[in-house]
Amino acid sequence: MDIFQLFELHHLLFLVFGLLLGIFVGALPGLTPTMGVALTIPFTFSLGPTEGLIILGGIYCGSVYGGSIPAILFNVPGAPASVATTFDGYPMTKNGQGRKALELATIASVIGGLFGMILLLFFAPVFADFSLRFGPTESFWIALFGITVIAAISEGSVTKNMIGGSIGILLSFIGISSITGTTRFTIGMDSLVGGLHIVAVLIGLFAFPQALRLIEQLPLKEKEKSKEFSVGKQTVKASFMDIIKKPKAVSIGSGLGALVGMIPGAGGNIASILAYNEVKRFSKNKRKFGKGEKKGVIASESANNAMVGGSLIPLLTLGIPGSPTAAIFLGGLLIHGIWPGRNLFVENADVAYTFLYSLLAAQLVLLVLGLAIIKPMMKLTRVPSEMMAPVILSFTIIGAYTTQNNMFDIYTVVFLGLTMFFLQKYGFSPAPIALGFILGPIAEQGLLHGIQVGGANGNVVSYFFTGSLNIILFCLVLITVIFSLFQSFSLKRDLKVLSVLKSITWKGFMSIRAIRWLFAAGINVWLIYYVFQMEFQQMIFPLITLLFLLFFIFVEYVNSLFVTTQPNKPKKHLKSKDQGIILSLLLSISILMLLTTVIGFYFQVLLLMIIVPFFAYFKNWKNTKPRTIVVTAILFTLMMYIVFAVVLRVPL
Incomplete structure (x- = not known):
């Protein structure tokens, strides 16, 4: 039935x-x-x-x-x-x-x-x-x-x-x-x-940097971006x-x-x-x-x-x-x-x-x-990127805030988003x-x-390595690590060891790339010292993580000494003057997103929907008509108000 x-x-x-x-x-x-x-x-x-x-x-x-x-x-x-x-x-x-x-x-x-x-x-x-x-x-x-x-x-x-x-x-x-x-x-x-x-x-990590990348690409010609958002027929x-x-x-x-x-x-x-x-x-x-x-x-x-x-x-x-x-x-x-x-x-x-x-x-x-x-x-x-970017930014604000009704989550989004935006360039x-x-x-x-239960049973190590499921999962971890190392080396198998060693110069030890990794290592060592002040249960996993992180930083530092292993540099698609303008715009938008409690969420959405496309219009990067920009901004803000204030009753 x-x-x-x-x-x-x-x-x-x-x-x-x-x-x-x-x-x-x-x-x-x-x-x-x-x-x-x-x-x-x-x-x-x-x-x-x-x-x-x-x-x-x-x-x-x-x-x-x-x-x-x-x-x-x-x-x-x-x-x-x-x-x-x-x-x-x-x-x-x-x-x-x-x-x-x-x-x-x-x-x-x-x-x-x-x-x-x-x-x-x-x-x-x-x-x-x-x-x-x-x-x-x-x-x-x-x-x-x-x-x-x-x-x-x-x-x-x-x-x-x-x-x-x-x-x-x-x-x-x-x-x-x-x-x-x-x-x-x-x-x-x-x-x-x-x-x-x-x-x-x-x-x-994902939404905020993507919106910033859309804004960063505003000066590019439309035909360079047309393939990226092609609809396709399947x-x-x-x-x-x-x-x-x-x-x-x-x-x-x-x-x-x-x-x-x-x-x-x-x-x-x-x-x-x-x-x-x-x-x-x-x-x-x-x-x-x-x-x-x-x-x-x-x-x-x-x-x-x-x-x-x-x-x-x-x-x-x-x-x-x-x-x-x-x-x-x-x-x-x-x-x-x-x-x-x-x-x-x-x-x-x-x-x-x-x-x-x-x-x-x-x-x-x-x-x-x-x-x-x-x-x-x-x-x-x-949807034009100058309109889609502020839409994504608006949803990042509301999505972060509605989780716990906490402004600190918005600050987390902006800080992590800016950091990830620049990290992706490298x-x-x-x-x-x-x-x-x-x-x-x-x-x-x-x-x-596991340590607590294993200690109560008399042997921590055997508790982690006995039982069919433990053995199977451990073997999978081991296989994955070996596979990753093999993959890493196989990608560089065409490099000749002697030519790589000859490429090391004394200047490489003090290059900007090497200094960056030395600075990261210094922060890592300070964190290890900080962790040692904690209780055993608090420090054990952070300490293991930091030691592995220090090892990986050391590997990247060694890589930075080789002429043949150049790091990924930011791809330069923009003119130098456009780069400065875009960077100023991105920082201004980030600051605007931090002012939610000052100017209010819906007014903030309206500003984002107007500032970004108008900026692109006045710089002759895009040709969206001003009337279209204003009408779209008002309608989108009204839609956000109806959905989140009237229907879902989010306390904004």
């Missing part, structure tokens, strides 16, 4: 409404699936348990998929789980295959989601027992595996990727330690006691065939996504990263990844959507959430008087099974909705920093809990 209840008209309407709202939430930078579910729970109070859960399930599924849209079109992950989608999704857009990438992401998301939901529906009790086998040591090794993957999946220098990952881990230490309950790395600032929020960090049938003919990517993504989803606390970010890495590992053309490889998009999106079903397995059967969003979902269940556990499918069988069938049907509805919105979504790529990627920030706390908690 339960499956027929799903086809009642009001249930279908609730499902479609939840999916559309979820896609909208996921597509907006800063509005994560967790936030979407949390904001919707109060609106389900007046509904019955079945209707409320159907809406929440639709939002969960839709928002995870929706995060791929800005990730592919603008290199801005709409959700943490979409970080890996940017690796190949945005390069496909720059290559004129944006529509193709969205089609692949939609189809892969549905296949991965169906796989996860089928496991949830038919095999939940079996896999729930498996998820209980993941203790602190298993969590430590899988987080460490994700961290070591950083070097393998990201483009550019392996050491720079590892430096970025280490920086991300260090950023995650700021605030109150979850183990000791005391503060660290707060440098006496009360605002840092709560730590850096993951949404603010992701927006600062067919859905061809995209289906791409996945069917090469099922390895979607199979690995779906399997790993569901598996990682069952691990309490892991989440879709780890699932998509690990799936991307494994697909790249088993690919014959590894160098295509990061340059628009279809398999990268397929693996990432199938994994983070399969995670949804996987994360609900331990939640519904054991009451243990498998992801942050599933933890919020638990609150929704309890509010409606439904207690998870084995009795759920006995005492509330009608609600439980209708909900599960709705999640299965949600994937099929998502396929229709996702493919239907691709064409209108592609029109966003035609070969650093935001992805390793983001992954380090996400995985660092999981690895530290697993390490410290």
Whole structure:
């Protein structure tokens, strides 16, 4: 009977409404699936348990998929789980295959989601027992595996990727330690006691720098940028065939996504990263990844959507959430008087099974909705960069603030965004920093809990290296490290050792490049001294991270001594006078974003929507008409007011 209840008209309407709202939430930078579910729970109070859960399930599924849209079109992950989608999704857009990438992401998301939901529906009790086998040591090794993957999946220098990952881990230490309950790395600032929020960090690393790059490119001729935002013409049938003919990517993504989803606390970010890495590992053309490889998009999106079903397995059967969003979902269940556990499918069988069938049907509805919105979504790529940049900036402000209603999150976005904007000019990627920030706390908690439990059992070392799961995960970490080192050396195999050694000069030791790395090493040594003042439990993982960071800095310092290994210099596309003007504009906009409490959010949005395009117009960089600029600015500000002040009632 339960499956027929799903086809009642009001249930279908609730499902479609939840999916559309979820896609909208996921597509907006800063509005994560967790936030979407949390904001919707109060609106389900007046509904019955079945209707409320159907809406929440639709939002969960839709928002995870929706995060791929800005990730592919603008290199801005709409959700943490979409970080890996940017690796190949945005390069496909720059290559004129944006529509193709969205089609692949939609189809892969549905296949991965169906796989996860089928496991949830038919095999939940079996896999729930498996998820209980993941203790602190298993969590430590899988987080460490994700961290070591950083070097393998990201483009550019392996050491720079590892430096970025280490920086991300260090950023995650700021605030109150979850183990000791005391503060660290707060440098006496009360605002840092709560730590850096993951949404603010992701927006600062991806969305804010992307908006600054769009502004930086304003003086360029339109034809130089036309390919980057080409709509492209593809067919859905061809995209289906791409996945069917090469099922390895979607199979690995779906399997790993569901598996990682069952691990309490892991989440879709780890699932998509690990799936991307494994697909790249088993690919014959590894160098295509990061340059628009279809398999990268397929693996990432199938994994983070399969995670949804996987994360609900331990939640519904054991009451243990498998992801942050599933933890919020638990609150929704309890509010409606439904207690998870084995009795759920006995005492509330009608609600439980209708909900599960709705999640299965949600994937099929998502396929229709996702493919239907691709064409209108592609029109966003035609929006002039002088208009798109302030739109992205406006969403970064609202996305950062609405997470905790905290102005400090906006300051975090601006500071990290400016830093990342300049770091990218010298070969650093935001992805390793983001992954380090996400995985660092999981690895530290697993390490410290493992030390405590192992010490109580009499042998810490054997506790970490015994058990089939520990051994398998340790071997994966070891293989990934060896693979990364081999990859690093193979890229330089054509260099002759003697010629490289002869290229070292005494001037190289005191070059600007070398001095920069010496300065970084000095800061690192000071941090090591600072860490030694902490208690053992507080200092152990930061100390390990800093020692590895010092090693990678030393490697880059040695590289800076060679004439043949020049660092990545900023690409000079602009005239010297334009560079100075653009830099002044970027700094002015950054300052304006810090003045939210002074001038108000909506007036700030209006100013951004007017200043950037008018500046480009008066400099003769773009020819958008002044009347169009003013009307667009007013309408967009009004839309923001209606959505966030009237509908969502965000306290701005």
